[in-house]
Amino acid sequence: MKVALLSDCYPPRTGGIESQVSDLAVHLLAAGHEVEVFTATRGAKGERGGTVEIVDGVPVHRMALHLPGDVPVNPMAPPVVRARLQHGGFDIAHVHLGVVSPFAWDMARVATGLGLPTALTFHCVLDKAALTLRPALRTWTGQGAVLSAVSEVAAKGVGHAAPGLPVGVVPNGIDPGAWPAGPVRFTARPLRVVTATRLAPRKRVGALLRVVADAHARLGPGALVLDVFGDGAMRALLESRSAALGLGDVVRWRGSVSRSELAGHYRECDVYLSTTRLEAFGIAALEARTAGLPVIARADSGLAEVVTDGTSGLLAPDDAGLTDALVRLAADATLRTRLAQHNVGTPPSQTWGRVVDLVVAEYRRAGA
Incomplete structure (x- = not known):
């Protein structure tokens, strides 16, 4: 099967969609399919304007424009x-697709307009x-497109936009070998808490700092430390807020690191903490859980589908509950x-072999 993957974002940008689409391309290729990627993200050496480069054996059509901040938008690409x-x-x-995905929305119009079997x-x-989004989805599904989302939580929202239409669930994939769990070790103090996230409003890092500050106040000095991996435009503001909350000796801002570096850091930590709510899946939490870390997260987010309360982590109804869990x-x-011990001994079910099978099933549904 020859597959076109179309996405606003793709490496070298970093983020959930970027890593998932690039990993999907590689695993589809390994499964014997032919794959090409179309993206509005420039290449590592500035490739754009329709240039095709080969990344991990996959042709990537770089449709990026010269725009401030290299935002992945190109209204002239269709x-x-x-x-x-x-x-x-x-x-x-x-x-x-994401909530704001102008390039992907354009690609949905292009693909369905051509009569090409399309999975969204x-x-x-x-x-x-x-x-x-209801009018657009009505048009595209009327032209044969099929709908899916990366979790039941996300699928429910798509169902509201496309009432009466089936919405499949195709979870994000993970390679457990890339997140090896170390031996379960116990240190009395401090509790080593970690999170990996973009420093953006949607990720609620400010709320995470409040949760840690409240827990620190209840536990006392020296009881916990928090390592924050990731970067973004809000970093300076968040560092100032951390200082204002009295967390100068508690929160350590680690910046962006590679997957292998992050996996190594996870083996030195005790708990993964997430405060996100509008999270469709939570691949970072799944990676941490695969590495053996108990995960603390909100029960009203997509993370509830990768964390079982009381088994692989603790789920809370609100931010106060996150503090209690910590x-x-x-x-x-x-x-x-x-x-x-459960997480170390029980690999996650969202392995790439299973995910590729689900994705190909969506392709066959679109073709039918």
């Missing part, structure tokens, strides 16, 4: 991509955007060890 799809011998177009996968929780794990070494 005619070029339409011609390449029309003459490229593709069997399926797989469009990857949402990597976001639509929330209030569901109603505004204090509980800091005080209860037996519980923390039990959760970690």
